[in-house]
Amino acid sequence: MRNRRIRILFTIIVFVFALLGLILPLSDNVNDISIFGFFPNINLGLDIQGGVLLEYSLDVPEEADTSNVVDNVITVLRRRMDNAGYTEAIVSEVVSGGESRVRVEIPGISDTQRAEELIGSKGKLYFAEVLEVVESTTTPQITRNRTIQINGEKIEMYSYVKDSNNPNLWYRVKNVFEFGDAPFQITGLDVTDAVASLNSQGAGFVVNLNFNNEGRMKFELATANLINQRIAIILDDEVIIAPVVRERISQGRAEISGIESMAEAQNIAVLIKSGNLPVDLVKFQERTLGPTLGRDIVTTIINAGIIGLIIVMIYMIIVYRWMGIIADIALIYNSLLLMGVLSWTGAILTLPGIAGIILTFGTTVDGNIIIYERIKEELRIGRPPLTAVKFGFNKVFSTIFDANITTILAGLVLFFLTSGTIRGFAVTLIIGVLGAMFTNLVVSRLLLESSSHFLKPEKYVKGIVVGKGGTK
């Protein structure tokens, strides 16, 4: 009796847990595809909702620290995506066989050209002299300009660059320094390191910059001539920060002060460093799916799955009568549980993932069939229904355990060795099989024990008599 009470408790707790995952507003997804409209918390993969997935290999120089480069590239791409209005984009690292790649996923668009342009352009970081700061809602125009050649690259002498935080704030800057013998630029290549830290002399936070030898000389020359003026640090044609030069800086170290939060300081440091590592991105793979096509495909697959499921449910009732109804309840219970776990964990549901769900139904039904066949055997040798149910469950435990653990092991191997959509399959398979074990061993048992009086043992006892004297 105590066992049964524990089972009731678990069944209800798990059910409420699953239901909360489905009902609580956990995310602001809007799923409008087929039945997923009812499950807004489930993250749909790009192969379901449509969108573009771009994956790039990084052409990292041999001496560079790869993990650093990857972090920096991710930060820069994230910022570019946000600035371009793709705020829903996911920029992430993919590790495969010791090689790191960067993946950008943008849901809902199928025109990839703009995204590719944004990603493909190298981030350029440079320092520039600030001539004036203006406020304007439109881009100010430079009236007279001249171009200058540095290292074979043509550079416009003056330009207006907008502030990265305030789109109406424009800096008129001189892009090239003209002190000393020849005009020069200070770029990310001259910076060896940028570190955020607490300001030891005053309030706020600072970013410490370290320059290489060439950078040290150029920076000294520039600061010597620009005391009490501002130098803008520009990345991707936006001013990250424009500090005032206090003194001539000759040690190859500079400090940007007056930053209000540590997070901002860290962000600036990463951006400056990332400008320092202009790696080439090489497209590894692209998968683009138009939203309409995705919807059509998914609707078709789900319809097929639901039709198959209904047929199986009817089949179970025909073959197992009352126990078949319980199997169907278990099936629905496990589906809700799976949806709930997907909602809670934020795991991404892909097309193969849906296939995994449908297979989970198979596992759940299979578990029930194993149990019912056992219960029928117990009924045949004349045990009363409740005892038959209890004996049946105790005997099938090891069968269900071994059979399902092998499936889970296969799923785990798949999860760790693959990425992307196949991984989505492994996720739903593992969650689903674990759910099936719980549903079969706890929920089905509870339902059957509570309703064992619906079982008709006479039918099975008679069955064995016919079997013995009849066919064989």
Added chain:
Amino acid sequence: MPNIDFVGKRNFFIYLSLALILFFVIVIFVKGFNFGVDFSGGSEIIVSFDKSYTIDELRNGLRTINPDYATAKIIQTNPGGGTSERFFYIITVRDSFPILEEKQAFINSLEESFSDSNLNIEQFNDVSGYAAREIRSYAWYAVIIALMVLLAYITIRFQFSYAVGAILALAHDVLITLGFYSLFGIEMNLTAIAAFLTLAGYSLNDTIVIYDRIRENRSKNHGMDIERVTNKSINEVIVRSLNTSLTTFIVVFIMLLLGGRSIASFAFGLTVGVIIGTYSSLYIASPIVISMVKRRKKTQKA
């Protein structure tokens, strides 16, 4: 309870399976596989038009863009089950377009070639040759590591000879299913790999249910010889095996019929796999164990 002699005719079925495997290995060598872009690299583009073209018209259009594209694979498809007004085609070319300008040039020339029918790019899958190689090698690693893990697990829970039986039955299922992919030219892609791993799980599941019953019956009936125990065990669980196989078959077969192209190679693998897996659990996995147990007993006596 049925009383079918499964183990008595085991030699017949083992030879039957060997013959089948031999046949399919030859098929695979002769016909090869229909690799999708996941494995071969290249681009798979799904386009839709306002009006219908014949495959030849499309091929001629592609040829004017680049003579190499004359060998492109073109398939007409219908993703939405016939509800759409538009006409969909899948074009697979060997080229991948790592540089944006190349890809844009390709799409522009497609639009020029078919300018009067409102071309729309519905899907664009571009897998570089390098990516394809990687996907291919990891698929193999996944399979090999999964097999080793399962071998270890079954050895711990049962016996080594059971593990060998299960793995041989599994190899049997996978080889024959691979043969069917080759025979019918079903596309091999990432979802096909998912199907194979699911099939592996399913086949093992089925085998283990029978093994579990053999283990139980052996400890209950000391002295009864292994052949009779095995036969009794298979007969005891056959109703369950058939019911489960039938319900799984119903779901995957309906998915194959109605699920459309993107799930077809997955559903195909499982539809074939369920049948083969059920057969091998009954006629291959356990009979192999009998042979191994008997041989070990002989060597112990000698």
